[in-house]
Amino acid sequence: MTKSIDIIMPSLGADMTEGMLVEWLIKVGDKVQHGDIVAVLETQKGAIDMEVYDDGIIRELLVQPLETVPVGTVLGRLNETGLVQKALNQNAQIRNNKNVDELNVTSVNKNLYQTPVNHTKTVVNKSSDVTVNASPIVRKIANDQLLDLSIIKGSGFNDAVILKDIEALLNQATSKKPIYTRDEKLVSMRSAIATTMSQSNREIPHFYLSLDIPINNAQQWLQKTNQNKAPQTYTLLIAILLKAVAMTLKKYPELNGFYLNERFESSNKINIANVISLRTGGVVVPLIANIDQLTVLETMQAVRDITMRSRSINRGDRLRSSELSGATITTTNMGQIGADCVFGIIYPPQVAIIGFGKVKKVAQVCGEQINIGEQLTICLSADHRVIDGMLAAKFLNSLAKKLQKPEQL
């Protein structure tokens, strides 16, 4: 029996209340698979590629481009094809709780960008009378802003002009108004941060611990690994730190999961969100899925990838919806410019956030000698409803041990 499945405006975290559908990348009748990117959304977290989580054929599209709708609104429907009952049950469970979106996580190495399907229409561009293949949103913008689409090389199906092809052009034209201005985006992002952090501070009984951890071995390992490496393949300390956190969480699952409906549920996935600051102000917090299964070098690739997409370094490369929901814990890194330690505010419904201070040269006592070594302070903010002080301390000490043997990570 064919089952109809709703495609809804996703919640990309507790702080998201609404989103704008910018562009559909599919049309009615198209076949889609779990993980396919079907639309571009504009949210408080910036422009996001929205994925579908079911296999099926698009039956109807209910929301038109440039409409802003609340989280949970049905944007379209698909007729499901060939799903096993187990997956159906899991998806139903996930929809019941929009914050716990574990199924939606994808491996960082998996290229989800399928060949774009033909969702475009051939139109006659008024300004040039040339037949142009373009998506609905592109046609609307082109019409509003008098863009000549015939001079733009499209990267969609049949060379159709899609949104990312005209983004650069729109940004160059200072007189043209983008969908949201930079200031509007920043205000919206600040408001989202304010809502979630206030809620967290109000509801979660935080407590805080820190530990100074020597990282001489990690730095030596990095030096060896990076010898003669080109910048494209250079590994940063953050990759070791994230991998070490992931491996330590396997031993301490009480820090990895969600507190919902007055009970804690640990997650069998280790999806670490990492706070990325934006030059324009504000932060985004995308996750790297299953870090425990990645090598340190793969972790570095993943960090580099999400950082570049978060900061829109290559125009048109965006974060995906699955990267903004389903994180099981968060880390924040102050880097070299930053502070000695940072105690973050927990991102609900997670139960812990780990802060990395800056690396410092310090005097270290080794037996009867004092050596100059390097250390950083690792800070843990934990939810006392789930975690007790001793457990948190054990976690930090275990993490410190892991960092002494980077070659085993």
Place this chain on the structure above:
Amino acid sequence: MIINEIERQIIKALQEVAPEIKKDDIDGDEDIREECDLDSMDFINYLAALQRSTGIKISEGDYSNFYTFNNAKAFIKLN
């Protein structure tokens, strides 16, 4: 490469990670990471962009030659 072209390439590479940066914002003898507010990820991405645009091989041992704008200029001129 002539000096003006080298400067242009450095600024272009910097702008890939810090689009708002202009030549006048940079003191050539100061640490470019502080001048342009680059974190360690920005810095390696800046070097990667510079390597791509100039074709000059930049390996880990050379990174310290890029800590200031003027040192970077000198390094590229020599290589």
